Amino acid sequence: MRIVLRIAGIFAILTAGCQLPSGQPAPAGERDHSYRALGNYCWDEIARMKKMPFRITKTIRLNGASVTAPVQDSAGLEALFRPLMDADISRPSLADAYFIDTIPNHFTGDTTFIHRTRGRQTWPAQLIVEIDSTRRIKNVQASSHTKNPVYEYRQEIAYTRDRELRISSFQKIIFMKAENMETAAFFRPLTQEQP
Secondary structure: OHHHHHHHHHHHHHHHOOOOOOOOOOOHHHOOOOOOOHHHHHHHHHHHHHHOOEEEEEEEEEOOEEEEEEOOOHHHHHHHHHHHHOOOOOOHHHOOOEEEEEEEOOOOOOEEEEEEEOOOOOOOOEEEEEEOOOOOEEEEEEEEEEEOOOEEEEEEEEEEOOOEEEEEEEEEEOOOOOEEEEEEEEEEEOOOOOO
């Protein structure tokens, strides 16, 4: 009986501090809003695009064949922004994983931050973020590559606020045909005259 109580006590202590992560972002007041926290930035962009009327068109090209479709729901927006959310470098484990160069533009007040990996296997290998004078992100470019004798993978992401998001991926597995995929999403704010 004592063993059962001890096991139950240990189990209760271990599970008391555990909380399953939710798929939704933390409340706005608790989030990191710096340029390094791209995941939080993307959640803010999704919320802004849901509030403001945007026409979003997505074109996917896979090995030459293309399909174009509108993005009409928040799940489609989240799927579009997911690769950019994954390029979030604000995690504590990545604190020393990058060389950082800062290039200020004294005429416009914009600043460009260039993060390059220190040679470790990190995602992204390079991240370039341009922010404006009001500390909002204007452009983001992320790139990564992995290559070994069996597998090769390259991905490039380019995002321009209120204009477009481009994701280009190349994958080659030994003895298989290479796959080349490009996703381009164009954002157009709607005016009151447009349907």
